[in-house]
Structures are given as structure tokens and as C-alpha cells.
Amino acid sequence: MSAEMDKHILKEAAGAFATDGAAVSCERYGSGHINDTFRLICENRPYILQRMNTDIFQDPVSLMRNIEGVTTFLRQEVIKNSGDPDRETLNLIKTREGAPFYVDSRGNYWRMYLFIEGATCYNLVEKPEDFYQSGKAFGHFQRLLSQYPARELAETIPGFHDTPGRFRAFRKAVEEDICGRASEVQNEIRFAMDREQDMGLAMDMLAKGELPLRVTHNDTKLNNIMIDDKTGQAICIIDLDTVMPGLSIFDFGDSIRFGANTAQEDETDLSRVSLSIPLFEIYTRGFLEGCAGSLTGAEVKMLPQGSRLMTLECGIRFLTDYLSGDTYFKTAREKHNLDRCRTQFGLVADMEKKWGEMERIVEDVCKGLDKNKTKVKPG
Incomplete structure (x- = not known):
């Protein structure tokens, strides 16, 4: 759109929205690349105003139904836990x-949230504590969403x-092989083909009822967490566009895939x-502390596999x-996607070498939580 x-x-x-007081100013806000985000200052309080990207999310009505249901549920849970519902959920x-979104005269879809004051999103993990806070x-x-009907x-x-x-x-x-590139990537193709049977492990367990269907975020990056400016503690998860039914081990695994890799996603020197x-250990500890016993035993046992599967899936994509x-x-x-693939497959291979350590860490963290009475559900 023009200015x-x-x-x-x-x-x-x-x-169009029921704000508290008249608008004073409205400026672009944040570093997001998908939606257009603005900070709207009104007479009595600030808000976040977003124009949704319907090129990527082509069913905004269903998307907003998801967000309305999840945020309403989260608010009730925060209140039950004596938290601050204006800061601990969107x-x-x-x-x-009385609608949860607005369609303007040009057909654009808009939504509005309360602005969470005194908190910041960070793009990069600068110290291990950041990754722990992310996991937690x-x-x-x-x-909080363990009882939500996913x-x-x-x-x-x-x-x-x-x-x-x-x-x-x-x-x-x-x-x-529409581009004639298969002959040059036979090693990568073989790497993926050798692990074909593993690709269905988690989904098969879901189908058999061995893993529960959960509410999953599906974009578990640090910059989707609001960190309190005073305490340094994580207070709120944001960017709920990709909230969907899924597996808890996939949210965990995707965090490990990009957060516990010692190299960048497109590193060309695979020795790095x-x-x-x-x-891996600090995120596992934070994640399981945050879950506070809401995961089943089968989910906890599958956390290393979730990490491997998400990394393998990403490399295959x-x-x-x-x-x-x-x-x-x-x-x-040139060959950027191939470099990315090789990095992901290199990480999978290293996970496989360190498999025993990964399983031991999960077991040790669980034992520590058991001592502190944060039990894991059977199953």
C-alpha cells in the first residue's frame, strides 16, 4: 500500500476496535517479516495493531478462531494461578x-492486542540463561494448555x-528430478532414504494413542517470548498464528534443532x-520444569527423538x-538450500553419535524434578 x-x-x-481512549499515535513496531505490526498509543493505554498476511495464512477466520480460543483459555489459567492476565498471555x-478481527474497506484482515509493557523480545540467544528461559x-x-481440546x-x-x-x-x-540435480546429491539422498522408516515413528505413536495430541506453537524461537525487563524472566508467548494441534516433542525438537546447533543453519564448513x-541439557531442564509434570512418560522419553525428527524433516525439506x-x-x-540441507543432516548425524548422552540427560533431569516433586505422568 502507498503511504x-x-x-x-x-x-x-x-x-474499528474498542480501545480505551482516542488514538494519539500509530507507528510501525518490531522486526517481524510476516504481518504488518504497529504500536497504537491511545489516551489511556497502548495496543498492538496487526494487519494479517493472508498470502501466507489463507484462512484468517479459522486462524483467529484458534487464537481467540487459546488466549481466552490461557487468560483463565493465568488467573487461576494468581498471575497477571494482562501480561502473561496475549x-x-x-x-x-464484538468481533475478534476487522476486515477493512480494502479487504485486509486486522486484529488488536493489549500491548505488554515492561517486557522485550530478543532475536538472539546471547547466554545459556536465555535458552533456559526459552525452554521454561x-x-x-x-x-497451561494441557487441558485444552487440541x-x-x-x-x-x-x-x-x-x-x-x-x-x-x-x-x-x-x-x-525436474532440475537434473539428483545426480550431484546422491550422498544426501541416501542419507535421507536410510532413515525413511524413522519418519513415521511419532505419527504412528499418535495414531496408536501412545502420544497425546497437544496444542503446539510451531515457531518456538526466542523472539516469540516476552522477557520481563526487570526480572529477566520469560512472561508471555507471542505470535500464535501457527498454533495448531500437534505433538509436544515437535515443539521441543524444533527448539533444539536451531538453538543447540553449534553452527549457523547454512554453515558451509560442516566440521563446525x-x-x-x-x-541441550539446559533447554531440557527449562522445558521440563515449565511443563511441571503435564507431559506423559512416553512424551518425555521421545524428546530426543523429537529433536532428531525435526532436524531430519527440516533437512529433507x-x-x-x-x-x-x-x-x-x-x-x-547458489546451492544455498543444499548447504542448509547438509547442515541439518550433519546435526542429525551428530545427534545419533550422542544419542546415549541425550537420553541420559532427559533421565537425569526427570530424576532431579522428581526429587522436587515435579512428577511426570505415567504413560
Whole structure:
């Protein structure tokens, strides 16, 4: 939109919501790349105003139904736990007609939240404590939503962590080889093919009822956590667009995939790629402390596997995209997706070498929590 149109549409959208006092100013806010986010200052309090990206999330009505249900439930849970419901969960502001979102005269979808004051999001893990706080926050998110009916949630990105489905797409890309690249990546193809049977492990357990369906966040990065400016403690999980039904071990595993890797996601020197055992340990401790006994024994036992599966899935997605002509992930150089794939597969290989250590860490953390009476559910 042009600047003039922006101003007009912003005024229309801001005026549609039931704010406390008249608008004073509205400025772009944050570093997000998907939605357009603004900080709206009103006479009595600030708000977050967002224009939703309906190119990526093509069913905004279902998405907002998810967010409305989850945030309402979270608010009730925070109140039950004597917390601050205005700071410890996102709070939707309804339109003046009582709707959870607004569609402007141009067809754009908007939503509004209370602005959480005295807290900041950080883009990078600067010290181990940050990763611990991240684990604790996402574990706490799991605990608060452990009784939420996950099956009522819509899939905002269908098949997002359907690991067998991702493998089928990869196999098809290999067979079609539309860019003639398969011959140069035979080692990577073989690496993935050798682990085909593993891709269905978690989904098979879900189908058999051995793993429960949970509310999952599906974007468990540090910058989706609000950190209190005074205490340094994580207080609120944000960016709920990808909240869907899923597996707790996948949220855990994706955090380990990008947070406990000793190298960047697109590192070309594979000797730098490894699983940081200290970071794996500190995140596991934070996550299980945050879960506070809400996970089943089967879920806890599968945490290392969740880490491996999410890393393997990500590597397969990068390889699939490379074979298909780099049409999904943005690339900055030739063979960028192949470099990303090799980094993920290198991390998988290192996890497999350190498998015993990963399992021991989970067991030891559980024993420590048991002593502090944070029990794990049977199962």
C-alpha cells in the first residue's frame, strides 16, 4: 500500500476496535517479516495493531478462531494461578461490534492486542540463561494448555509437521528430478532414504494413542517470548498464528534443532556443525520444569527423538526444495538450500553419535524434578 493509503487504512482499522481512549499515535513496531505490526498509543493505554498476511495464512477466520480460543483459555489459567492476565498471555481486543478481527474497506484482515509493557523480545540467544528461559516458557505454555481440546483447533498450515508426508514429497522430487540435480546429491539422498522408516515413528505413536495430541506453537524461537525487563524472566508467548494441534516433542525438537546447533543453519564448513550437549541439557531442564509434570512418560522419553525428527524433516525439506528448483525457501546464493540441507543432516548425524548422552540427560533431569516433586505422568 502507498503511504497515503496506509494512513487512511490505518486510521480506519484503529478506529474499528474498542480501545480505551482516542488514538494519539500509530507507528510501525518490531522486526517481524510476516504481518504488518504497529504500536497504537491511545489516551489511556497502548495496543498492538496487526494487519494479517493472508498470502501466507489463507484462512484468517479459522486462524483467529484458534487464537481467540487459546488466549481466552490461557487468560483463565493465568488467573487461576494468581498471575497477571494482562501480561502473561496475549489479550485480543474486540471490535466495536464484538468481533475478534476487522476486515477493512480494502479487504485486509486486522486484529488488536493489549500491548505488554515492561517486557522485550530478543532475536538472539546471547547466554545459556536465555535458552533456559526459552525452554521454561514453552514448557509452561504446554502446561497451561494441557487441558485444552487440541482437536478443536484448525490447521493453519495443513501438514506442517506431517513427517511421512514430507518424506513422500521428497521421494517425488527425487523421482521427477525436474532440475537434473539428483545426480550431484546422491550422498544426501541416501542419507535421507536410510532413515525413511524413522519418519513415521511419532505419527504412528499418535495414531496408536501412545502420544497425546497437544496444542503446539510451531515457531518456538526466542523472539516469540516476552522477557520481563526487570526480572529477566520469560512472561508471555507471542505470535500464535501457527498454533495448531500437534505433538509436544515437535515443539521441543524444533527448539533444539536451531538453538543447540553449534553452527549457523547454512554453515558451509560442516566440521563446525554439532549438537551442543550443554545447551541441550539446559533447554531440557527449562522445558521440563515449565511443563511441571503435564507431559506423559512416553512424551518425555521421545524428546530426543523429537529433536532428531525435526532436524531430519527440516533437512529433507531443504533438499526437496533444492531438487525442485529452490521455489519455496528464499535463497541468497547458489546451492544455498543444499548447504542448509547438509547442515541439518550433519546435526542429525551428530545427534545419533550422542544419542546415549541425550537420553541420559532427559533421565537425569526427570530424576532431579522428581526429587522436587515435579512428577511426570505415567504413560
